[in-house]
Amino acid sequence: MAALVYLATVEAARIKFQSVADDALNRIEGRVEFDLALLHATQAMFAAQKGKLSRDEFRDYFESLDAERNFPSLRGIGFVRFINSADSDAITRELKDGYGIDRVPFPQTELQWRTPIVLFEPMSKASLDAMGFDMATDPLRRSAIESAMAAQGEPRATGRVLLGQGDNARQPGILVFARVDRPEGAGAAPAGLLYVAFRSAELFQAALGKAPLLPLAVEVFDGTRDDDTLLFRSQAPPDASYGDDFSVTREANVAGRKWTINFRPSTAFVPPSPSTAPLMLGLFGLVLAGSIALVARYQQRAYEAATLLHEASEKSLLEKDLMLQEMKHRIKNSIARVLAMARQTASGAKDIDEFSASFSARLQAMAASQDMLTRSRWQKADLGELLRIELGQVFGKELPEDMMKGDLVELDETTTQALGLTFHELATNALKYGDGDNSVGGLKVDWRLSGKGKGRRLLLNWMERNQNGVTKPEKIGFGTKLIDMNITRELGGKIERTYAADGLRVEIDIPYRG
The missing domain is CATH 3.30.565.10 (Histidine kinase-like ATPase, C-terminal domain)
Structure with missing residues (x-):
């Protein structure tokens, strides 16, 4: 009887933690889709301006977003110009006119095309030093750029990159690119690509840091689980008393990249039934060996309670899945409204x-x-x-x-x-x-x-x-x-x-x- 109660207790705790993990996955996916809506809105604005925007116009647009409050994980929004390598002088003139710097695209490359940075906000000394940097010279960024150019406007993310300058300031993050077409339409080379830079630590803290806090430890990897692909690891350590049976792994598709997310219970996780119940039941059975009928009845009730808990947990999982699908539907509808409103507003705006x-x-x-x-x-x-x-x-x-x-x-x-x-x-x-x-x-x-x-x-x-x-x-x-x-x-x-x-x-x- 003690063994049966123990197994029922462990199974109930495992089901409860799987429900907590699914809740965390819903928060992460919802936050990512919300942040990527910013890229869609900016893409619509660039399309309305036919891929041409001055530094002052781009700065005014960025300041109107109130990014520090609405997008805490955002490090910045930028635009890279798509040009032939032979047209580098045009970028030098554009940087001179916009930022007052005399610089050619760097570093040198043997590619026939280049993607130097010509716009970025918010501007800082480090950002100014990066103006003119050719994104395509980095293999990781080039892969995402080529994927975005072939994706007909859909965003495409890089793997794990280090954002910032200097060994102490560099933090893991991702870049997401989206193509901006020229007015000529289909078949023409793109005018360039918009990109947003997110710090992964702030991104996942914004998703998981809202009340109620979830009692779990999280690790997020880009693709396979490896130290080089680690995007985020929560500060709360996992509770060592829970074995590998309580480890839950989920996958999420983010802008063309597959994320592997591992959840472990933290010390704040409380199982639905106390772990001492099986031990107390065994002692009680030894002391009251003559009360077999009473103990049998208790075991039957415990089993029925565990069964009801199992059924309730399965029902909760189904409800959470329906809520996730509804949330995704609402987010897509909101994005569609934002894009339509952006296009219509741009078409009627004078400047x-x-x-x-x-x-x-x-x-x-x-x-x-x-x-x-x-x-x-x-x-x-x-x-x-x-x-x-x-x-x-x-x-x-x-x-x-x-x-x-x-x-x-x-x-x-x-x-x-x-x-x-x-x-x-x-x-x-x-x-x-x-x-x-x-x-x-x-x-x-x-x-x-x-x-x-x-x-x-x-x-x-x-x-x-x-x-x-x-x-x-x-x-x-x-x-x-x-x-x-x-x-x-x-x-x-x-x-x-x-x-x-x-x-x-x-x-x-x-x-x-x-």
């Missing part, structure tokens, strides 16, 4: 400053909606709170208490994201075309629900008081198109605008999916 301002504001509107859904675990979001957050971001001051009026209305994920962007665009137009500082005081928003059952609808009125009156614009901008697409296509609703002498009235009518 890079206007692009950066508009694109950053819309990203913040999406982020506010995502944050509300995250805090509610992707269940529901309050309409009033969503309005207050989006309006507060635009007007940047305390909102009047009588500005908004309506009952408690909870929104699903799709409606939250669509209305978040809609409120941002309406508020931006109110600030831009309203009565200056009176724009806030002249704005009123109310809403109500009508109908019953599946026919329920959400009716929202947006009223802007303007002493100068408003007229229907002659040209429809991207913001208005974005509002109409969100209401009519995304939500299947209707929107009507009334331009009058005392201001603008917008009526939104959408199906309510509460």
